[in-house]
Amino acid sequence: MTIPKDDKIVVENRPFRPQLPSFLKQRIPKGRLFASTKNSIQDFALNTVCEQAKCPNRAHCFSRGTLTFQILGAVCTRSCGFCAEKFGHPNPPDPDENARVVEAARRLHLKHVVITSPARDDIQDGGASLFADLVKRFRAELPQVTVEILTPDFGGKIEALKIIFDCRPDIFNHNIETVRRLSPKVRSKATYDRTLWVLKKSGEAGLMVKSGLMVGHGETNHELIETFKDLAQAGCRSLTIGQYLPPSVRHLPLFKIYTPQEFDFLKTEALKFGFIEVTAGPLVRSSFHADETAVLRK
Numbered sequence: 253m254t255i256p257k258d259d260k261i262v263v264e265n266r267p268f269r270p271q272l273p274s275f276l277k278q279r280i281p282k283g284r285l286f287a288s289t290k291n292s293i294q295d296f297a298l299n300t301v302c303e304q305a306k307c308p309n310r311a312h313c314f315s316r317g318t319l320t321f322q323i324l325g326a327v328c329t330r331s332c333g334f335c336a337e338k339f340g341h342p343n344p345p346d347p348d349e350n351a352r353v354v355e356a357a358r359r360l361h362l363k364h365v366v367i368t369s370p371a372r373d374d375i376q377d378g379g380a381s382l383f384a385d386l387v388k389r390f391r392a393e394l395p396q397v398t399v400e401i402l403t404p405d406f407g408g409k410i411e412a413l414k415i416i417f418d419c420r421p422d423i424f425n426h427n428i429e430t431v432r433r434l435s436p437k438v439r440s441k442a443t444y445d446r447t448l449w450v451l452k453k454s455g456e457a458g459l460m461v462k463s464g465l466m467v468g469h470g471e472t473n474h475e476l477i478e479t480f481k482d483l484a485q486a487g488c489r490s491l492t493i494g495q496y497l498p499p500s501v502r503h504l505p506l507f508k509i510y511t512p513q514e515f516d517f518l519k520t521e522a523l524k525f526g527f528i529e530v531t532a533g534p535l536v537r538s539s540f541h542a543d544e545t546a547v548l549r550k
Contacts, residue, residue, distance in 0.1 A: 328370030336499035364543035368402035378406035384419035455487025464492035484525035494536035
């Protein structure tokens with residue numbers, strides 16, 4: 253295997269947000285689906301990670317009639333260096349939130365739902381029982397809908413993970429976010445090895461396992477390929493790779509913008525480790541076009 257030399261850092265002075273190349277720019281949102289999606293979020297008083305994490309694709313996805321529901325509130329108990337989620341002391345979980353998520357999915361005629369949450373270290377099981385409750389609601393009320401959950405690590409508590417295993421989501425997604433060397437700087441409380449452990453246990457429980465990472469923090473191609481290997485050995489079957497963009501000046505700086513050709517290279521290398529699905533590109537995020545992935549057609 254020939255690994256090309258890493259390009260020099262293209263963001264040499266590391267400004268908050270350099271002038272973005274055309275492949276990182278999005279069109280102004282419009283259309284009936286965009287309005288319907290926005291209205292449904294407001295009408296049912298729901299949170300989406302699209303808005304809470306300031307995802308650059310949110311207008312694009314809303315225009316497709318897709319979104320990622322965020323349960324357990326809009327405040328996170330961790331403060332990761334890359335993430336725009338609010339950090340602080342969350343309110344207790346809303347007992348009616350899960351019912352509203354199902355009704356919003358019904359109104360939007362979704363065929364696939366992605367459900368995530370902020371880290372809730374203040375809750376004994378990290379919120380696992382509420383993920384499970386929502387999966388069960390979809391099974392009972394909208395059985396035709398496939399359910400993907402994107403979870404925190406639940407503090408590495410096996411009891412919490414068993415709650416997730418028992419509810420049998422169609423896809424279990426937990427992001428590794430970055431390479432081993434940079435993980436302590438990029439993530440708060442979560443660790444590289446704990447993520448691999450969570451993914452491994454999920455695969456052993458028979459779940460379809462997915463993970464994702466961002467590039468642009470200063471990692472090397474060698475480190476990325478080693479991460480692909482670690483994920484594959486942990487039982488991960490689906491992988492997303494996207495470009496990190498700082499949400500604000502307070503977040504970790506951007507070291508490099510990868511070209512579409514470099515993403516093609518990373519996808520090719522990742523596929524060598526046996527993933528059945530690798531989605532890589534400048535605008536790719538964990539749930540980017542999740543309703544279209546090959547995983548769902550297997």
